[in-house]
Amino acid sequence: MAYYSIFPEKDSTIYSNPDRDTLNTGNDEILELVKEKGINNGIYYPSRILIQFKDSDINNIISNKIPNDFSASLQLFSSEHTNLSQNQEVEVFAISQSWDEGTGRYSNLPISSNGCSWLYRDNSTSKNKWPSSSFAVDTTGSINPNTGIGAGGGVWFTGSNFVNSQSFLRENNLDLNINVTSIIHKFSASIFSSQTYPTGIPNNGFLLKYPNRIEENTSGSRGTLSYFSVDTHTIFPPKLTFKWDDSIHNSQSLAKNKGELNVSLYRNKEEYNINEESIFRLNVRDKYPDRTFSTTSNYLNVGYFTTSSYYSIRDAHTEEEIIPFDNEFTKLSADSEGMYFKIYMKGLQPERYYRLLFKHINNDGIEIFDNNYHFKVVR
Secondary structure, X not given: OEEEEEOOOEEEEEXXXXXXXXXOOOOOOEEEEEEEEOOOOOOEEEEEEEEXXXXXXXXXXXXXXXXXXXXXXXXXXXXXXXXXXXXXXXXXXXXXXXXXXXXXXXXXXXXXXXXXXXXXXXXOOOOOEOOOOOOOOOEEEOOOHHHOOOOOOOEEEOXXXXXXXXXXXXXXXXXXXXXXXXXXXXXXXXXXXXOOOEOXXXXXXXXXXXXXXXXXXXXXXXXXXXXXXXXXXXXXXXXEEEEEOOOOEOOHHHEOOOXXXXXXXXXXXXXXXXXXXXXXXXXXXXXXXXOOOOOOOHHHOOEEOOOOEEEEEEEOOOOXXXXXXXXXXXXXXXXXXXXXXXXXXXXXOOOEEEXXXXXXXXXXXXXXXXXXXXXXXXX
16 A cells, blocks of 8 residues: 655646736646636636646656556645536646746736746746647647637647546535546656657646637636645645555454454654655454463454555544545555554645544454544654
């Protein structure tokens, strides 16, 4: 089992509305997909989201942490949503050109143009516009000019392996959790290689947008999908989460297949540095052990869950599920000393307390162990 999350180095929302098509919002706490109604016409103009993670963070994980068989997902956490239509869909693409985050905000008056916008990929002074035609091979961008929406809005790689999406209803959980494994493969030359991209593709981040059929329908709004940005002062910045199965089971002949159990942590600290990769160990034993004649206590025997056992992490203050029970990626391991699992602290927000829960499935059914075990991550 393993979850490893990294956080963006930059993100921004870009707006096609002519009143804001040079606006930079790189310092805003919120990212949003919205269709804004123009002031002087009835056209609804879409926005798009840009987000990028460091090359060094991605390469470190792929080279030093995980096997080739992994899953990667882009996660954005919902803020306040307004006037949403019933059906929602968001697409994610790999951006094909570099861009500057900037330090502008939506509320700036006059507007700030010192970073990426709908028209420009850096700033309006440098005059480096997003291409609107004559795109490089296997890339595209812009928007249908017949809609009345101006050219720009980023450029991205094309093809089935370069797009991922998520569909949902407005009454559903509106967090985004989009599988981007195929794109991450192409960011890494050690994993992806072909005649077209022998060394992979450059990591210029991800572009999030409504599908073309929604963007180019300029006669109506879709409401506003709002998500926390990397500049949020909450525990909900976007993240790129890598998951893989590194569980090992060497002592399952001693697994507890039935009966009531006690579970406790041992040899674990109360605080962990954000750079630590720490192994947590569990003591599993029968709640009511059989009486036997022995020179040692039955309570000292090492016990084990079955292979169907998992861990979960919650924020101790908000009860937000940081790492959910996952049948594939949060399995507990076992060796001669008992059950254990590893936590990569760098994927958690520092200066916060977290709570551990455990799930065990045996012949008697499913049991959740919540003994209020806490730990803190510090800088």
